[in-house]
Amino acid sequence: MTFPFTAIVGQEELKTALILNVIDPGIGGLLVTGEKGTAKSTAVRALAELLPELETVRECRFQCDPRGNLCTDCREREAAAPLPRDRNKMRVVELPLGITEDRLVGTLDIEHALRHGEKRFEAGLLGDANRNFLYVDEVNLLEDHIIDLLLDSAAMGVNTVEREGISFCHPARFILVGTMNPEEGDLRPQLLDRFGLCVQVAGLHDRERRMDILRRKAAFDDDPAGFGEEWRQQQEELAGRIEQARKRLPAVPLDDGVLERIVSVTAALRLDGHRADIVIMKAARALAAFRELAAIGNADIRDAALLALLHRRKRLPFEEMGNEQDKLLGVLEEALPCA
C-alpha cells in the first residue's frame, strides 16, 4: 500500500508539477530538490495510483505505442501481421542506486543462453521505463557511468544495444523524475538541463498543518487499507480530472500571442538554448487543460515559467537562489500582467 497522493499535506507545487507530466509526458520530467523528510519520495511513489492507461502493442516488453516508434521485435511482428493492441496502466519504474549497467540498458539473457545456447535480448530498466515514469531517488548520488547511459537514451529516445553479440533497439522515452538533497552534492549540468521542470520543497511550519501530517501518517501506519478507503473518492476524482485534461490537451490552442509572451520572458532573462521555451509552452498548455480553460492565460504561462526556470537560470554555482527568484518574479510581472 502506498500513501494516497491526495492525502499529502501541502506541497501543491510538487503535486502540480507531477500531474503536468502525466498530462503531457513531453514536458520532460521533474527534479525535486529540497530539505530532507518533506514527502518528496512519498509524492512520486503515490503518483502511480493516479496514472492513466496507455494504448500499447499486446505482449510487447516495451509497451510500444502502435502508432509510434517500434522495437525490433514489434517491427518483425508488424511485417507479418497487423499488430494486436492492448491497454496498460502507466507505471512508476524505480531506478535503485546500486543498479549495474547491464540491468539499465539490457543485456544478453543468460538463462536462455545457458539452456538453449541461443542469444536473446533481455530488457533492462530503460525498456520497462518506456512511456512510463522513471524515478531516481537521490539522483545526485548516482554513479557517473549510469548517468551517462541515462543521458544518452534520454537524448535519443531510443536505446540501442550492440554488445555481447546481440543487436537490439527499442524506444526509451521515459519521464525522468529525480529527487535530491542539494547538501549531498551537486548534479551535473547536462543532467540538470534534462529535467523539464524543477521544484524546491520545504517543510511546513504551521502548527495545524504539522498536526495534519502527524494524524494522517499515523492513521495510514495503523491501517493502510482503511486509510486508502477513506481517501478513495478524492483519488478517483483527481485521476478523472487528469484523464480529462489529457484528452483536452490537443484542443488547447498554441497561438502566436501565447508564443510571443513566452519568448518575451525567456528573452528578458537571456537564457541559452530553446529547451526552456519549449518546456514553458508545454507546461502552460497542460496547466490550462488541467484548469479546464479554453485558452492559455498569463497566469498559466507565469506558473509554468516558475516551474521551468528554477534550475535553468544563468547563475554562478554559488549565487544565492533567493536573489534570482526576485529577479524572475520581476520579469514575469512585467511581461505577463495578470488582469
Next chain:
Amino acid sequence: MRLSDFVGQEEAKLGLLLNAVDPRCGGLLMVGGRGCGKSTLARLYRGIMPGKSPFIELPLNATEDSLLGGIDLERTLADGRRALQPGILSRAHDGTVFVDDINLLSPELTALLMEPQDRGVELIEREGLSGRRECRFSVIATMNPEEGGLSPHLADRFGLCAIMEVLDGTEERLAVLHAVLTNNGLSDEPTDPACLDVAKARKLLASVCFSPEALDRIAETAERSAAQGHRAELFHYHASRACAALEGMIRVEARHVERTAGLAYAHRRLLPGEEEPPPPPNDQQREDGRGDDREARQGRQDSVDGDSPDESGKQGERDPSGSTKESSDREEVQPTGQPFAVRNIALPRDRAKRKATGRRTTTRTVGRGGRYAKSLLRSADRDVAVDATLRACAPFQQERGRTERLIIERDDLRFKQRERKTGHLVLFVVDGSGSMGAKQRMTAVKGAAQSLLLDCYRKRDKVAMIVFRKDRAELVLPPTGSVELAAKRLALLPVGGKTPLTAGLLEAHRLVKRTLRNRPDTRILVILLTDGRGNHSISGKPALDEGRRMARMLGEEARCDFIVVDTEQKGSLFRTDLARNLAEMLHAQYFTFETLQAEQLFDLART
C-alpha cells in the same frame, strides 16, 4: 550479559527498547567516545527481541555485492537457471542490521544500506538479475565522532539517536565491573527480563492511543526545533507510543513525549555553520574580543620567549599596517571577494605508483563496484564475466558432446575487470587568525578560495575545509560533494585571534589519514591558505619549530599533493616569506594571489 544488567546509558537503552517494541521507530544511532559501551549495548539488543528475528552485523569492508546480492554462479551454471545469491539486506528482512562505526563505512554503501528504509522494498537490478522483495529492517549503528562525521542527510535517516555519556563516576565504574563479573560466570543465561517487557508492549501497542495534549506536544516540539522536514516528528510520534506501551499504558501522555524528545531530535539539530549567519559584531562579541586580547598578549609573550631564530614570529604579530592590536582583537566576518579564473594547476605525476593523469583519474578497482570494462582470464576475486565465458566455451560444445545444457570448463571462465573514477578530495586549510583581518585581507583570501572552489565544482571534486584560529583548528566542513555548501561555510568564516598553524596542519594530517584509511584510492589535494606566521604552539615548543616539524611530517604523505597560497602582502616592508618556507617543507607548489590568477593567453594556447 543481558541488556537489563547493563549499567547506565539510559538514553541508549531506551532507544533500543523502543525499537524492539516498534520497528517504526526507525532504528537507532548511538554516538559516543571509545569505551562507552555502545557496541556492547548494540549486541545486547539481540537478547531483547522476542521470537526469532535476524540480526546481521555489517562488516565495514562489505562490498556492494555482499550488501545487495549478485548472481550465484555455481548454481546458475549447474542448473542452467539464474540463481540469486542473496545479499545482506535480503537476509535482514524483519530483523536488524548492526553497523559498528557507521561513519567509517563508505558513503556509497551507507546510502545503499539506508535506501530501502523508506521504501520497505528492496529492488535488485544487478548482473542480469532483477527482483523486488519486501525488505523491512531496523538499522542499529554506532559512531565515534572523533573518527569522522556522518553526513546530516544520512543521520536523518535514523529514527532515533542517543548521545552516550562518558562513564566516569567511580560508583558507576564499580557497578559496571560488578555486572561484568557476575555475568561472565553464567554459562546459561536466563531470558532477559527486558525481553518479556518488550513482548508485552508489542501486544499492547495496537491499542495505545494519544491524549490530545501528547499529540499537541509533539507538534509543539517540532515547531520549536529548527529541524528540517517532518521526519523528526513522525519518528517522535512512534517513539512516544512505544514508550507508553513499554510502561504498560494504553494512553500516551505528555511525559512520554518529553521522555523521547531527546532521542528523536539529538541528530537533527542544525550543524554549526548552518545556523543563521552570525550577527554583526556586537557587545557580546566585543567581550569575546577582550578575552582574546589577553590571549593575544600571551601569544606575543610566547613568541618572544619562543626564540624564533629570525624573530618572524614577533613580526607575525605586528601587522605591517601598524594596526596590530585591532587585527588580533576583533572577531569579524569579512565578505567573500570577487572570484577570478584560477590558472591551470598541473598536479605532479602521482607519487604513489598509481595510474593517474592530473585532472580526474581512472583507477582499476578492487572489489565489484564500478564499470565493467573488459574481461580477463584470471582474477583474484571471482567476479565472472558471463558473456565472455559463454563466448569462450562456445567453440567446444560439439567436441565436448553437448546435449542440452552448455558444458563449461574451468578454463572457459573469464573475469571482469572493473574501473571506477578515483575520488578526488580537495582539502582547504584556511588561516583565520587576526593577521588575516587587516586591510580586508580575508576578503581577498575568501575570493581566492572561492575561485579554487569553482575549479573544484567544474572538476566534480569533493571538498572539505579546516580553519585554524585562536587556539585550535576546526574541521568546519567534513568531506562533501556539495561545493555550494562549502561556499556558504566559507562566507561565514570569521577572522580574529592567534595563528595555531601547527594545529591546522595536524587536523589536516588527521583528516588525510582518516580518508585514506577509508578509501585508499582517494587522491587528496591540500590547499593551504596562510601567511605562514604561526604563533600559537600546541606542544609548548616554539611555534615556528613546531609548525615546521608538523609540515615535514605532513609532507611525507605520498598520496597527497600540496599547494600553498601565500596570503602575505608582498609589497609591504615586513614581508617574511614564511609561507614560502612552509611550502618547501611540504614539497608544495607555491602561489601568491597574483600568480594564482589564470594567465589568459597561456591557458588559451593550451586548451
